[in-house]
Amino acid sequence: MPEKDNENSYDIIVVGGGPGGYVTAIRAAQLGMKTAVVEREHLGGICLNWGCIPTKALLRTADIYRNAKNADEYGLSIKGIEINLQKIVERSRGISKQLSSGVGYLLKKNKVDVIDGHGKLAGKGKLVVEKDGKNVADLTAKHIILATGARARALPGLEPDGKLIWTYKEAMVPDVMPKSMLVVGSGAIGIEFASFYHTLGVDVTVVEVLPRVLPVEDEEISELAHKAFEKDGMKIMTSATVTALDKGADNVTATIEQDGQKNKETSELTVDRVIMAVGIVGNVEDLGLEDTKVEVDRTHVVINEWCETGEKGVYAIGDLAGPPWLAHKASHEGIICVEKIAGEKGVHPLNTLRIPGCTYCHPQVASVGLSEAAAKEQGYDVKIGKFPFIGNGKAIALGEPEGLVKTVFDAKTGEMLGAHMIGAEVTELIQGYAVGMTLETTEAELMETVFPHPTLSEMMHEAVLDAYGRTIHF
């Protein structure tokens, strides 16, 4: 093969440099494959630049603000707390920037080529890269992994305009603090923004089409979250639909239909800004999929358990390939995909029931595995354990006595089917259960495990004990 062709031919090309794509590329390079990433915007993708990370920076500000306001309870007197919106946003952007360049360094270190532009399939094993409408590279690869991610879904008639009606992107970089806000959708994205703005003093209303907030969580956790948000002053409308958004000069009037006792009740709400967080759609456009056997179902690429599409040599991972829409799912899928390609031994398809999910609102919510209802629906005879934060010394010492840890076990085998938590720091705790579930521990090993005192993690122990009627501290 001529020298010239070699330069542009790879074992693996990953299209998209988000948490799915860049991790996939690094793993592929570790496995000795010549690898490139094609990224059109910024390394780290939505997660790092417009999602997970910058929102955590914003929510950290909200947490500190809340604690400062409550300082008196802790015997501290803090006066004159002021919100400097510009600085809050700057901090969040700075963190994204730092991490994005970190990803660039990691790729370089692993000898992964980064190609700037939009990647598009162009026949078997071929990919063209376009930049500003011009063709900048013709690449060939034995395996092409699509990891182009997803973007906010727009509902007809309620399309975001970026000024009054925001998506996560505008919500991340506000120039002025609105006085009032409507958040449409109460999934993780909607609730996190609602929590951030509400904490900083914005009058927030959340509208959810389903009967409960955080609808993917266990019902009991949803209910506790709903109560906690309302107690904090947030307004929540469930079983409600926004049917129209009427834009004024600097405000929006929403028409909201809510299921009443008998009929639908229609109301109007005028707010400064609206955040649309009603799910996502996969970035399937302009990838050259038309002339391939790659199957697309409702904006997502159809894959098998090894992330293979209908077209040999073309794979898809992450948000592009279907739920759950989580960065860590994308990363893990990518690793499985390239390890399978490399013929590694002991590669297993991803078990989605062991993927933890975290929502960083206040109070935090985290879960892994089946909810109580889902477990029952699947025919399990379940044992349920619960332990409230009020029974935990560390939680009380922290001044965080509200929350719950809930466990779901298969009564027959003792397998942990799921765990659900709400309260302080639960997003950091859930991993303990995730490890346990992946190692297939039963209740017996969890009971035998020594949990350090005093920690919030003791509640995880008690919630296991409770499922078997053995809880000590409640």
Add this chain to the structure above:
Amino acid sequence: MTVEILMPALSPTMTDGKLAKWHKAEGDEVSAGDILAEIETDKATMEMEAIDDGVLGKIVVAEGTEGVEVNSLIAVMLEEGEDASAADAVSAAPKPTPVPQAAPVEAATPESAPETAKAPAAQPEPQAEPPAKTNDKGERVFASPLAKRMAADAGIEISVIPGSGPHGRIVKSDVEAAMAGGVQAAPAAATSAPALPATIPSMGSYTEIPNSGVRKIIAERLTASSCDIPSYMVTVDCEIDKLLSMRKDLNERSPEGDGAYKISVNDFIILAIALAMRKVPGVNTSWTDAAILQYDNIDVSVAVATADGLITPIIRSADQKGLAEISIEMKDLALRARDNKLMPEEFQGGGFTVSNLGMYGVKEFTSIINPPQSCILSVGAGEMRPVVKDGALGIATVMTCTLASDHRTVDGALSAQFLQAFKVMVEDPLTMLL
């Protein structure tokens, strides 16, 4: 603190022994290295040394007691300054659970077996739990807690389940697959090995070759077989000229590349055995006290010599397979057997064993039955021999086969019927198509 002194195991297979003599009396001061007692099995007497200083607080098992179980409490040591009542408290407590008798598929863990050449340590760690599960190579079986519990509930011996987790760890889905029909429950009829303490008589210098797991299993199972099974032999000569010419004919038809085969005489024998087992199912059995188990599947174990020792991979449902299939499968199994890469389910089970030493020019031989099976066929070399045909002397290629059978399950006539069916097919292999 009191220290419990437990009955030591003098060999991996020792389950109990005699406490021959106490060298110390209650209240005697003991220094590390002092001889505490003599332990005796039917072959050896070993001295038991103290590991720590202290006082022999209480003798729980009097000298002269026979059948003392390994790991049972025999005495209590006191540390200096401790009161003798502390020893009473210990000895009154329930005895530690004795180590369960090692079943053939779970050889004792090598770590727990003191080397026989050395005096056993006086104070083995009290074993609160039975030793970790081991497979038949004596290696620890890695399985998730959930998998262990599910296998136990389903009555499946976990060590025979192939593990698909990291480093071959057995996980839930493996047990589920096994429950769905992959793996049979461990044979119930497996006989336990009698305690045969290995002693080294003084025969001058020697090299110590450590017993591999396979070696131990061979020793254990075949000793048990030889002791417990009332076996007998039946021999038959088979003329295999037709078989050889059919073999040549078939091998000439092998495709190139994928699906290529080279059928051996042994492949014919495996198929003939399988078909004869179908005709005479009484040989495909196991003896248990409650009943004779007659297996539904016709699985033929084939003895393969490896560097470690003998192993018997299985051609499952051999009666339903063609010669090419058997041949290709056998080649793969034998290759992996020699590389020690067989999965447990590939060599555990089987209803009948064949052992072929023909390639070494052996005329005829006998084998020891591979329990819990009832029969093993020993196949010698096919060699030109004078034969009498139609009243005249002729030459034929003759192969002598000897069947060893368990008389508890298979009577002589049944063995003869089996060999007759086998002989017909081997001598006229076309009949295998019928």
